[in-house]
Amino acid sequence: MPRASAADAAETARRVLEAATAHFAEHGYATASVDEIARAAGVTRGAVYHHYVSKPQLFAAVASAQQQHIADAIVAATADSTPDAALRDGSHAFLDAITNRTAARILLIDGPAALGWEHWRRLDAEGPENELRAGLREAGIAPALLDPLTAALSGAMNELALWLAAQQDDPAARRHAHRALDSVLASVTSRS
Structure with a gap:
């Protein structure tokens, strides 16, 4: 049987990561199934382990990709900001990006326990x-x-994000969270 090309292998790894991201977000780390992730990605369980070695390493790759997505959102939000506005723009972009259902579940809820505090x-x-x-x-x-x-x-922004993620039924919560973040940022920048 011919070996997969590097491009095929990269595409398989990408599909597995995408399927794992959706699965961990939906089911959480503890109840996530590598078999179901493989099925969703259209690959075998062996292919998942070939690319990611273990469920913990797969979760670590998912968490790393989510952290990068959030950092990218911050960079995009601040690309045209003045230095005075960049802190505010980036902080608000962080709050919005991390409270996306997927990122909140993977990074804030499951991440510290599944990865360990130091890795997280x-x-x-x-x-x-x-x-x-x-x-x-x-x-x-x-x-x-x-x-x-x-x-x-x-720490304050992570706690605010956890609070906001738990307020999904309150339509005013996001507005209040952003106002609270503005208050914290004003306090930090006015006293330094």
Whole structure:
């Protein structure tokens, strides 16, 4: 039997990742089934394990892709922003991107437990938190306060995102969350 080309292998890995993202978002990590992910991707269970080795490594790849998606949303939202507006624009883009049902379930609900705290924090630090630090730097935050304010604001924004994700039946919740975020950002930038 001929071996798959590199392009075929990459396409298979992409389909598996896409199917796994939808499956983890729908069922959660604990009850997710690699067999069902393989079926949704149109591949064998062996193909899933060939590309991702294990269910935890597949979930880690999904979480990494979701973190990158959020970081990309922040970059896109701030591409034309002035330095004064970039922190606000990027923070609001983060809140909207992470409260997407898929991202919230994978990153905020299942991520810390499935990945372990250190791995989850590393993914956040390499993506959205890195963008937040850059936004704070551009907003003129003193270097001595950059790391502690990044940690404080990142934690506050993650908690706000969890709160918002739990308010799906409240049509005003998103507006209130964004107003609360504006208040936090005003507090951070006015005292630094």
